[in-house]
């Protein structure tokens with residue numbers, strides 16, 4: 001049994017930080033994984049922090065050739081869609097997602113992690129997140145309505161036992177900036193047409209506009225994913241950290257292609273009000289696979 005990293009499923013935490021790292025020039029990827037395996041969250045019931053660690057697929061494959069799905073690749077090239085719409089590739093070597101009950105503990109843990117990795121890797125990107133009206137994103141809509149429940153999520157997210165990378169998962173991490181002025185200038189009914197759901201209570205529109213966000217990411221068509229999106233930013237510059245997991249890269253990749261209108265020229269209406277500024281895929285190994293690199297014994 002390959003146990004998953006439990007932070008993937010740790011719902012209800014209001015404070016988040018996403019740190020993306022690049023190896024120093026000539027850096028040693030084995031040393032990076034070891035340093036990340038040796039990071040330990042304070043496993044207490046008060047002020048605990050969840051750590052989820054992930055790696056650029058090609059980096060992990062170099063270290064553990066059969067340790068992840070054979071077709072998994074990084075976000076190595078920009079995704080170009082209809083009207084030359086671009087989703088930029090911003091792949092880094094490793095990611096650390098910290099979540100917890102308050103930002104001070106996240107801040108302290110993140111500082112410690114950065115210091116622990118300092119000889120090997122540098123922070124390439126960082127974002128901190130906070131909840132908006134409990135479970136809404138900064139469009140004001142409920143985000144996660146169609147997510148699988150916590151009971152169903154492991155089957156959606158985890159690579160099955162007996163296959164390469166068992167107990168691991170695939171993360172798409174993508175920062176989206178919102179054009180708040182353009183969005184706020186839309187009447188509520190037009191916003192609902194963009195998302196494909198009603199704003200107050202998240203009821204799915206029927207019929208669905210063909211370019212609504214729900215139409216363009218319909219899980220019945222593309223397969224299921226598990227989203228842990230969070231708002232980020234300041235009052236004047238903000239948006240959504242898209243944090244999506246799946247046991248296979250295909251649903252994530254084909255949803256992005258669909259949003260960009262790659263195959264049929266129909267762009268997701270949401271892309272007219274929000275813009276991706278980063279994009280990376282990470283392999284999130286099982287805890288067992290990471291601990292094989294640890295030099296500090298895991299305490300029980």
Ligand code: HEM
Nearest residue numbers: 137141142143144145146176217218219240242255256274
């Ligand atoms: C600015 C970025 C984004 C925002 C604000 C956003 C917001 C939303 C909202 C409000 C919903 C409807 C409620 C729900 O079911 O959760 C939704 C649905 C969904 N979104 Fe997004 N989303 C964003 C980006 C993405 C991206 C990049 C993907 C995929 C790679 C994605 C995949 C999905 C899926 C799969 C659904 C459910 C579709 C279904 O009904 O089957 N979203 N999103």
